[in-house]
Amino acid sequence: AQSVTQLDSQVPVFEEAPVELRCNYSSSVSVYLFWYVQYPNQGLQLLLKYLSGSTLVKGINGFEAEFNKSQTSFHLRKPSVHISDTAEYFCAVSDRDDYKLSFGAGTTVTVRA
């Protein structure tokens, strides 16, 4: 199974500023990559996923992520955040021939006015 590292546990950011959340995984074998968001007291929702094709993936709510195979990274970005983006964000990785899905420890984003 993959090991997933989210490099920042907490990211404070001002409203309308850009944000980047970093995610690295352990193996360069073929993978599926995901970012999920968890709003307070809720389950997780999919933001975006990479299965194949273009390395730049666009998701919901203005988020995008870039897959970098050589660096085994899948960083999430948003050019301008809103107060409503305050949440916990999880990177998840699955090997294509293994049905286990591994999550990172999460990054808490706090957006301030």
Next chain:
Amino acid sequence: EAQVTQNPRYLITVTGKKLTVTCSQNMNHEYMSWYRQDPGLGLRQIYYSMNVEVTDKGDVPEGYKVSRKEKRNFPLILESPSPNQTSLYFCASSFYPGEKLFFGSGTQLSVL
């Protein structure tokens, strides 16, 4: 409405008293999975199932059991709960492992 339903939402129990957390999905998904969420550790997979009667261990299966007798249901069973199983539990489902996971609302379990 497409959804994954978990019950109960909150559960307080004592060490050793068997319990079951139910999970049901109405989307005809093949793949179902259980996770536990602990602060600083993210979500860790407990068990998953690819189809009826097909289950397999995730990363933290010790102390848990599952069954998949029907496609829509995937209950999580704690035969003899211990305090280290106090956690927030999520059930999730998807058509296939590489597809979007739909999550339930979670079950907050406290074992005293």
